[in-house]
Amino acid sequence: MMSNLDINFFFEDFRLNAYILNVDLQTDATLQVDISDALSERDKVKFTVHTKSTLPNFKQNEFSVVRQHEEFIWLHDSFVENEEYAGYIIPPSPPRPDFDASREKLQKLGEGEGSMTKEEFTKMKQELEAEYLAIFKKTVAMHEVFLCRVAAHPVLRKDLNFHVFLEYNQDLSVRGKNKKEKLEDFFKNVVKSADGVLVAGVKDVDDFFEHEKTFLLEYHNRVKDSSAKSDRMIRSHKSAADDINRIASTLYTLGTQDSTDLCKFFLKVSELFEKTRKIEARVAADEDLKLADLLKYYLRESQAAKDLLYRRGRALVDYENANKALDKARAKNKDVLQAETTQQVCCQKFEKISESAKQELIDFKTRRVAAFRKNLVELAELELKHAKGNLQLLQSCLGVLKGDT
């Protein structure tokens, strides 16, 4: 049924979304990236990445390519694995597009088609399509934000892989990881987290970083908690809106049984509930967008920040080990030169990371505060708008109903 949902958007909403996560899109004319189109196929989403640039690196000033989710992941991983970028917060990769839940619901709806009236069926189908659309829009926004963050970063934007990603109009032949690689990844992660614990245990000389370490750890955990709980809350809200929908349609059926006064009354109330239901659904959707998504994003960013600290910690440990090795080598007078070079390399690495890390973490804070501000303000404004809308609907309906009786 939904196998080839071709959705061409004019992405006003998306612009808004990206902006809300406080990524500056408009200010830099030298490199502007956005997702101008998206196509959802059976189990893939194809994003059309559109670039406008005055940089000499590119062959043209404006061009587009089609990319899939795996290619975004490849780009992200290439940043993470690149030693040069160890000192930066790597923008978190976008989450995988997940239409499973929605698809399942659509399938169930198709199966249950016989058991409900035609109106109910069309209504539910419309709702599910709207839901599908909402998820779709979200995933496009997430991918766009990732690209924009990269484009806005003074160093990452110059990355070669990034340029290839933007420009190379053939398939990048980036396949998803096979089982063996996934297993390798898994072990790497295990080792990394074990290492992370060790590294974190080392007390930092620098107060700033020591403080950041404790702060980020706690912040990350709290954001994780809030994100999960906001999701649950919003889901309940959506369920309540669905119930109101059922109430509205049953009232409608009751109202069409006859043409008595009571039946007309039912019809009016049914209409009201239809409208309030739409508003309630929007409230849930907006809470999702402004609150839940915000928390999710900062969950990922705080993880990326933690990763940065880990890398620095790792570099520090390496540096200290190198120092110890150098001392040992000097004492034994063996391989001194080698030890010296190693120590130099470690030192440089450490200092390079430290320098950029400090700035990155400060930027992270600024970005975070601004993003929360924007989202919370908009959340409040939207909640107000919807509540007032509801209020008006209820008032006018009550006026009509009371006037009749």
Added chain:
Amino acid sequence: MFLSRLRLPSSEIQSTLTCNGQSAMSGGCGRNPPPFPDNEDQEAELDTQVLDSDDDDDEGEDIFTGARSKPITPTSAPDEGDIFSEEGSYVRSDVHHATNGLHSDEELDLFTEATVELTLTNTTSQGRREIIGPTASACNTTRVPNSILKPSIVTKTMEELEEEESGDQFELNIAVTNPEKIGDGMNAYMSYKVSTQTTLPMFLNKTFSVRRRFSDFLGLYEKISAKHSLLGCIIPPPPQKSVVGMTKVKVGKEDSSSAEFVEKRRAALERYLQRVVAHPSLLQDPDVREFLERDELPRAVNTQALSGPGLLKMINRASDAVNKMTIKMNESDNWFESKLQEVENEEQLLRRLHAAVDSLVNHRKELCSNTVVFSKSVAMLGSVEENSALSRALSQLAEVEDKMEQLHQQQAFSDFFILAELLADYVRLLGAVRCCFEQRMKVWQRLQEAQSTLQKKREAEAKLLWANKPEKLQQAKDDINEWESKVSQYERDFERVTCTVRKEMLRFEKEKARDFKQHIVKYLESLLHTQHRLVKCWEAFLPEAKAIA
């Protein structure tokens, strides 16, 4: 406290009635009763609009009206069982309490058909049964039993039935309050205070109250049902038994769910009584009066599910169900068939609606608990946040979410008590309506059987005549006479039941329309209130959010 207001027509109606009949109780003196002292400020009302406005006049003098604005927890009664203390936490705002049970506030136009007069002198019949009450002038200590007169049967047209207007109005307000747990362990029970305030002359006092337990209410239903259902009245069904709910209460589990159960039952009992007294014939029933007035009632034992009578009832119901499937009436008038079909359809739809509202209540409760949890989480996040303005905003957000939780809680309460319970009540009421139709069918069946018996007797007589056996002839003739009179009696019964059922349906539909409109309007008002509060919450938060720097 929740009130039921009832206006009853006075004897002055007589003059408006179009049918005649003789009343056995026209009284030897044939006089009209003296006017009621309370009557002076009431005027004869001839249409519902006036009735509605008059309702407001009475509010001042009604001691119960003040209660309407009081919270549901009876602050006036200090002697509450502590099971009620949970109640206070569950129920929050006045506004919502006021909505519960007040549906009967304007149950005025029930009497536009003048189904039963508060009989002080004459009663007439319009093909229906009479209930005679004592004369007003005397002190009302005697209870006159219902007598079924033999009126001349006059069937009215539907228009005539609808046109009958009510005359003077009397008041009857009922409230069920103060649940108290009596006793301990498995023998414990909840006792409820039933308070009545009335200007009706047939009661001993103007204001009185008694304590009753749930089985008393069930006993009342049994008694009423036994007497009135055969006549085609729609008997309001009592609240349902709940073994689980009551066991929790008995065991003494004092959590919010058992407090909720008690409150649900209390409200249901109140609505039940209000419906009973709203029915003109039932109000006249001495059992009802006894229930409201008498201090101690004998314990109703055959209301227990597994008792002898209980089992008997179940068997009877089963056999009724079988009968229902086999009776097929010849209807001269399609009205009954189509009405029954309508009723069945509606019952289905209301069931569906009730299920949806129930689901809404549950999801809102879920939303409540999730919101509370989220609020705490946000507060924690705010406390970690370094930026002080953001930290403050986040803790404000936590407070907003907390307030939202309260709003959701109240909304769920409204959802339940205003809407869900109304729907549940009407699903059961429609079941009672179906019973009423079935009764009519039974009466018809009885008539049919009597007619066929009469036919057989006649044939027997003919045979005897032909066989020339004079000694048995007398017996046969006596038999025929007996059955002839039975048949004519049953014919009259059937006519009467048919007429009653029609009238009852009319009354029921009017009441239902009013009930639904009132409740739904109240529900929408509660939604409105919630949205108002929502707006305030977020308006307060917005500047905090903007202040983040």
